[in-house]
Amino acid sequence: MILQPTFLFISGAEIAFILFIVVMVFGADKIPEIARGLGKGMRVLKDATNDIKSEITKSAEKNGIDADLTKGIKDEIKKVKDDFDDFTGSVKRKL
The missing domain is CATH 1.20.5 (Single alpha-helices involved in coiled-coils or other helix-helix interfaces)
Known part of the structure; x- marks a missing residue:
């Protein structure tokens, strides 16, 4: 039995088809701009999550709770x- 690697249960052909549709809808010149925006959004979300986590940890340590x-x-x-x-x-x- 041959196992093919998949990403989120999507095969390589399906990923290629999705990329083709994205290029057709947004155009090749807009894709880097969209990717940059998504990257910045992910970074802001990660930073916010880390800030919340550190605040919870500080508060727990301040109150003597095992964090x-x-x-x-x-x-x-x-x-x-x-x-x-x-x-x-x-x-x-x-x-």
Whole structure:
């Protein structure tokens, strides 16, 4: 069975068709301008998200609340991953 890489469950031909439609609708000269606008928008959104995250962290530290809620989850994921690696290692050795 041959697996083809896909992006968001869209094949290469479908991506090419979407790009063709975008070029037909907006024109080749407008695409860089649109891409720049989207990039700036994504950057502003990322900066706003980081600002909110840092404000929440500062406020939590100021009030004595443990801000690292994901530490326990990360530890559990690492433990499961290590257990899985141990299991697959023993299976690989037997093959």
